[in-house]
């Protein structure tokens with residue numbers, strides 16, 4: 001007659017490698033414990049990979065610096081008309097002036113105090129027609145490319161706090177350039 005105890009005993013004979021713990025845990029608990037262990041391992045691995053990805057990204061931001069690009073050359077001469085200057089003044093009033101207007105009421109740049117101080121001291125730049133401090137030496141093509149893409153003539157890329165205008169109509173950018181070139185007081189460093 002089949003005897004379960006005998007069966008177990010026979011089964012265990014010669015299996016010296018089985019530990020006491022194994023015998024105790026034999027039964028339905030054993031597979032669950034195994035499954036949990038494998039899942040814990042898998043979850044641990046996923047968490048580890050995620051941590052590495054986040055750490056890698058943080059290191060990239062910390063040490064990568066701003067990207068630089070091939071400079072884009074654009075042959076452009078914007079005709080300065082009164083209509084363009086007037087339109088450019090309107091666009092600049094709602095865009096550029098907020099950030100570039102200095103304490104001298106010219107586009108001489110300012111300390112952007114609204115930026116949280118964790119980002120460090122951020123200054124907008126002088127975009128008057130001054131040939132040394134401002135953008136008096138930039139060509140129309142260089143200003144156009146910069147406003148569209150944020151890429152300067154040396155290939156450097158302006159950080160996020162200088163907006164890029166990829167979707168602004170050509171004519172609107174021409175108007176901004178015409179206004180920057182005009183003798184409007186904010187654009188001019190002399191008067």
Ligand code: HEC
Nearest residue numbers: 092095096099123124125127135146158159161162163176
């Ligand atoms: C939200 C603030 C902000 C607005 C709006 C803004 N700028 Fe700027 N701009 C900046 C900052 C900050 C920099 C400096 C970026 C840097 O450090 O490289 C900058 C840089 C520039 C430069 C590069 C100057 C240089 O010497 O490299 C030009 C040109 C410029 N802005 C023109 C404009 C014009 C034109 C407008 C309006 C259409 C405008 N910006 C709108 C913040 C702004």
